[in-house]
Amino acid sequence: MAKLNFPSDFVWGTATASYQIEGAYQEDGRGLSIWDTFSHTPGKVVNNDNGDVACDSYHRYEEDVALLKKLGVKAYRFSIAWPRIFPQGTGEVNEKGLDYYRRVVDALLAAGIEPAVTLYHWDLPQALQDKGGWANRDSIDAFVKYAEVIFKEFNGKIKQWITFNETWCVSFLSNYIGAHAPGNKDLQLAVTVAHNCMVAHGEAVKKFRALGIEGQIGTTHNLYWYEPLTTKPEDVEAARRSRAYYNEWFMEPTLKGTYPQFMVDWYRSKGAEVPIQDGDMETISQPIDFIGVNFYSGGYTRYKKDEGLFDSEDVQVGFDKTFMDWNVYPDGLYKVLSWVKDEYGDIPIYITENGACYEDELAEGNRVHDALRADYYKKHFIQLHRLIESGVQLKGYFAWSLLDNFEWAEGYKKRFGIVYTNYETLERHPKDSYYFIQKVIADDGLEV
Numbered sequence: 001m002a003k004l005n006f007p008s009d010f011v012w013g014t015a016t017a018s019y020q021i022e023g024a025y026q027e028d029g030r031g032l033s034i035w036d037t038f039s040h041t042p043g044k045v046v047n048n049d050n051g052d053v054a055c056d057s058y059h060r061y062e063e064d065v066a067l068l069k070k071l072g073v074k075a076y077r078f079s080i081a082w083p084r085i086f087p088q089g090t091g092e093v094n095e096k097g098l099d100y101y102r103r104v105v106d107a108l109l110a111a112g113i114e115p116a117v118t119l120y121h122w123d124l125p126q127a128l129q130d131k132g133g134w135a136n137r138d139s140i141d142a143f144v145k146y147a148e149v150i151f152k153e154f155n156g157k158i159k160q161w162i163t164f165n166e167t168w169c170v171s172f173l174s175n176y177i178g179a180h181a182p183g184n185k186d187l188q189l190a191v192t193v194a195h196n197c198m199v200a201h202g203e204a205v206k207k208f209r210a211l212g213i214e215g216q217i218g219t220t221h222n223l224y225w226y227e228p229l230t231t232k233p234e235d236v237e238a239a240r241r242s243r244a245y246y247n248e249w250f251m252e253p254t255l256k257g258t259y260p261q262f263m264v265d266w267y268r269s270k271g272a273e274v275p276i277q278d279g280d281m282e283t284i285s286q287p288i289d290f291i292g293v294n295f296y297s298g299g300y301t302r303y304k305k306d307e308g309l310f311d312s313e314d315v316q317v318g319f320d321k322t323f324m325d326w327n328v329y330p331d332g333l334y335k336v337l338s339w340v341k342d343e344y345g346d347i348p349i350y351i352t353e354n355g356a357c358y359e360d361e362l363a364e365g366n367r368v369h370d371a372l373r374a375d376y377y378k379k380h381f382i383q384l385h386r387l388i389e390s391g392v393q394l395k396g397y398f399a400w401s402l403l404d405n406f407e408w409a410e411g412y413k414k415r416f417g418i419v420y421t422n423y424e425t426l427e428r429h430p431k432d433s434y435y436f437i438q439k440v441i442a443d444d445g446l447e448v
């Protein structure tokens with residue numbers, strides 16, 4: 001056995017998001033979000049599950065903080081619900097909404113845990129969606145006004161700021177594929193939403209700098225690693241498009257201020273144009289202090305004429321699968337972050353999400369023997385160490401997720417937590433994977 005040691009300043013954390021854990025969807029003046037509308041629309045979410053109660057973290061956040069403290073994490077990534085702060089998206093601040101996050105932030109700091117806050121993790125105020133949502137550039141200004149309130153309120157307490165979570169999900173998953181709120185299926189709309197969200201990110205960074213807010217600011221993109229099944233040029237090009245769909249389309253504007261031309265041409269051939277206005281690309285590529293990467297999976301792609309958006313298909317090559325039917329591909333994590341370093345230089349990287357969904361059973365003594373999840377984490381932690389050894393500026397890692405929670409259109413059946421949530425009693429029960437991670441954190445490394 002050998003011990004893989006991590007730097008003593010490596011930031012271990014876990015992550016959650018407001019709509020997925022808070023519940024209390026009508027409490028203390030919270031306004032409706034697009035996810036309340038979507039989940040309350042029959043047929044949109046498995047089992048017609050919704051976030052009305054979720055893990056009830058709105059009332060049980062102290063239990064969550066106690067679990068974090070016992071786990072030994074240095075940081076906790078969570079998101080702020082815009083509709084709690086501005087129930088109508090703009091206008092009057094809802095003080096009771098701010099109060100909840102004051103309590104959460106103070107409880108974390110009292111426990112010696114750094115809050116890492118995502119400003120937008122998909123719960124757009126419905127009132128803004130009623131005016132076009134992210135397709136309407138007015139939402140950019142509304143987002144900056146919301147961000148300004150949070151920046152000023154928590155300046156000096158929150159020191160790690162993430163503007164958006166997974167802009168690909170906000171744009172393509174939600175407006176082209178249509179699987180997430182608001183559920184549109186229009187390529188031009190998706191391209192417009194992606195652009196406006198990235199402009200909103202940049203404008204928020206400009207506001208953060210102008211206000212002189214303490215700490216570091218970045219954004220989070222979900223990256224996948226697809227490789228061509230063969231070296232045939234058509235397979236190579238198909239895999240290039242599949243990767244760029246998730247990766248370059250977002251990373252290049254954010255870090256280089258340009259869109260990948262081969263993809264601009266591809267979308268143009270499908271009838272979609274990027275609605276760039278003067279100054280947008282400079283705004284989007286405002287210098288940031290780190291890039292957040294969410295990594296779950298990847299795979300192999302080959303060319304298939306007229307298949308999908310990119311004349312490509314994913315190929316099953318024998319990967320183990322999680323309960324989301326995602327390939328378990330730890331090497332893909334090494335490859336994608338090595339690609340980030342090669343393409344974008346030594347920008348500090350935090351893995352802001354990584355984890356696995358498996359079917360969990362509550363066993364004797366409220367234990368959950370989630371060996372597959374613990375093994376998933378072990379395999380990915382080995383890649384973290386490999387990346388650090390290779391010189392990638394990997395500064396931290398947030399396991400998704402602290403708790404089993406509302407897994408969007410998949411509802412509550414799909415469990416990602418290292419802590420089991422009993423949805424009848426709302427009790428929390430640490431799983432074996434929680435104790436595995438607890439030991440890695442305590443030992444600053446793992447035995448392999």
Ligand SMILES: OC[C@H]1NNC[C@@H](O)[C@@H]1O
Nearest residue numbers: 017166294353400407416
């Ligand atoms: O699908 C698992 C996670 N992926 N990234 C965004 C989170 O909100 C999801 O629960």
